[in-house]
Amino acid sequence: MTMHAPKLPANIATPAYVLDEAALKRNMSVAARIKSEAGCKILLATKAFSLPAAFPLMRDTLDGTTASGEYEARMGHEEFGKEVHVYSPAFFPGEVERLTKIAKHIYFNSAEQVRRYLPVVKKAPGVKIGLRINPGYSQATLGGPLYDPCAPFSRFGATRDTLDDVPWDEVSILHAHALCEARHTGSAGLIEHVAKNFAPYIRKVDAVNFGGGHFINKPGYDVDALIRAIKAFRAEFKVEVILEPGAGLVVDTGYLVASVIGIHRNEKDIAILDASASTHMPDVLEVPYTPHIIGADIVEPGTAPARKHSYILGGKTCMTGDIIGEYAFNKPLSVGDHVIFTDMMQYSFVKNNTFNGVPLPDLAVLNTDGTYKVLRSFGYDEFRRRLG
Ligand SMILES: Cc1ncc(COP(=O)(O)O)c(C=O)c1O
Structure with missing residues (x-):
């Protein structure tokens, strides 16, 4: 599904679930x-x-x-x-x-x-x-x-x-x-x-x-x-x-906005994000499915994507399978780039966990008047509190 990029603040803190x-x-x-x-x-x-x-x-x-x-x-x-x-x-x-x-x-x-x-x-x-x-x-x-x-x-x-x-x-x-x-x-x-x-x-x-x-x-x-x-x-x-x-x-009422925090190469280019399938999108692994990203194509095995710059996207957890999918972009990814996953409101933040001490994403709303409001940010305290 083609979706237009939402008007998010340039300095948005990521990762963040954003309700539209x-x-x-x-x-x-x-x-x-x-x-x-x-x-x-x-x-x-x-x-x-x-x-x-x-x-x-x-x-x-x-x-x-x-x-x-x-x-x-x-x-x-x-x-x-x-x-x-x-x-x-x-x-x-x-x-x-x-x-x-x-x-x-x-x-x-x-x-x-x-x-x-x-x-x-x-x-x-x-x-x-x-x-x-x-x-x-x-x-x-x-x-x-x-x-x-x-x-x-x-x-x-x-x-x-x-x-x-x-x-x-x-x-x-x-x-x-x-x-x-x-x-x-x-x-x-x-x-x-x-x-x-x-x-x-x-x-x-x-x-x-x-x-x-x-x-x-x-x-x-x-x-x-x-x-x-x-x-x-x-x-x-x-x-x-x-x-x-x-x-x-x-369905289709919000996003998970992530940032690229590292690029790795092992035969293919791999971008590591501050969001993770294992901790923030468990259904990606459980269903499994590949979520859409605004301005990128999902690379289907055995096909040549129209966009030229392909990356496997994964999280920073130790789980080898913490892979969100393979995507093609119009230009090479760099550390700091934002990636916007669509359709991320259902069965997402309700299933979050802090495996590997990965921080939980912000919960935020993009209001109809264009204002962006962070409802809640989570820090070390949230991680520590649940460990007794
Ligand atoms: C009893 C019951 N009602 C409602 C739902 C909501 O389903 P969905 O989110 O797929 O609409 C579920 C989902 O598992 C369910 O088990």
């Missing part, structure tokens, strides 16, 4: 259209993007947040301030009781978990119970089985054969998360699959949550197809529909 406010507003307008035309709720999955400073830009559009456990739920409650939903495949001792004080929608992983926690939830008036099912809907998705909640032996959700054991009178929400970076065919396919295969159970609940993985702001995603699928589902079952995307709400 204008891009986030653009994404929010797509979410607003889906909500109003499909008549559904949309929550932010904070596991993908936990940046409280951005919540004021999202709060008016979205219905709330969905959490993976107590800490995210607490952040959603304190910083976002609307509905808080939470799901976990299992909970820590005491966690559900504490959650009932801040989350009105708690989702369990099985009939056994619903029964186990029913007495705790019953003590908290107004808390609704959700049940995550494993819909058995595997799409060819990003990362294959690594990111497929319906992969063989998945620990996520009650399988079809266990659903008659569920105390349905106690369950208000059926939850079916099965997607990852899915286009509209995946979203509509999941909705139709659940309608076709789980109708008797849908008729026992008030709401169906189709999870995350709807890549609604990715170019090529046909939002109208999603809206049609939700409307058809609502018309058939007369239930509330909830979506809880993370990545799809913040």
Whole structure:
């Protein structure tokens, strides 16, 4: 995807994750259209993007947040301030009781978990119970089985054969998360699959949550197809529909700005950055994928790039595989040059670590009026504090 360079300060401190406010507003307008035309709720999955400073830009559009456990739920409650939903495949001792004080929608992983926690939830008036099912809907998705909640032996959700054991009178929400970076065919396919295969159970609940993985702001995603699928589902079952995307709400809304700190040669030119795949872009290694850089081409193996100056880019950690990719630039790289990775808001800073004592990048915002604001810088203290 071609992207124009954002107007960043020439003396920007790097590495820095930079949220582009204008891009986030653009994404929010797509979410607003889906909500109003499909008549559904949309929550932010904070596991993908936990940046409280951005919540004021999202709060008016979205219905709330969905959490993976107590800490995210607490952040959603304190910083976002609307509905808080939470799901976990299992909970820590005491966690559900504490959650009932801040989350009105708690989702369990099985009939056994619903029964186990029913007495705790019953003590908290107004808390609704959700049940995550494993819909058995595997799409060819990003990362294959690594990111497929319906992969063989998945620990996520009650399988079809266990659903008659569920105390349905106690369950208000059926939850079916099965997607990852899915286009509209995946979203509509999941909705139709659940309608076709789980109708008797849908008729026992008030709401169906189709999870995350709807890549609604990715170019090529046909939002109208999603809206049609939700409307058809609502018309058939007369239930509330909830979506809880993370990545799809913040895709292409920010950057990781890095600097070249060294150049090495070993048959090829290698530029070492102050950002690292291992510490700052773990998905590059985990998925794996190669992120785009503004003004550079990704060098595909066996191809001759149009730009002439190729470099392998890597971090300064000791991990040999801490390689971001191979890129071609218009001119040779020098120490001090900036490199801007695009699409770096989801599953990036939420997964950071300080392996090798590599500093954490700044968190910053590029406002619509062009001002650049650093929200937080991290130093040695952050590294030391976590080591006890
Ligand atoms: C239960 C659940 N809901 C929502 C999400 C958000 O998914 P995404 O960020 O791909 O939209 C995830 C991601 O793993 C999830 O497990």
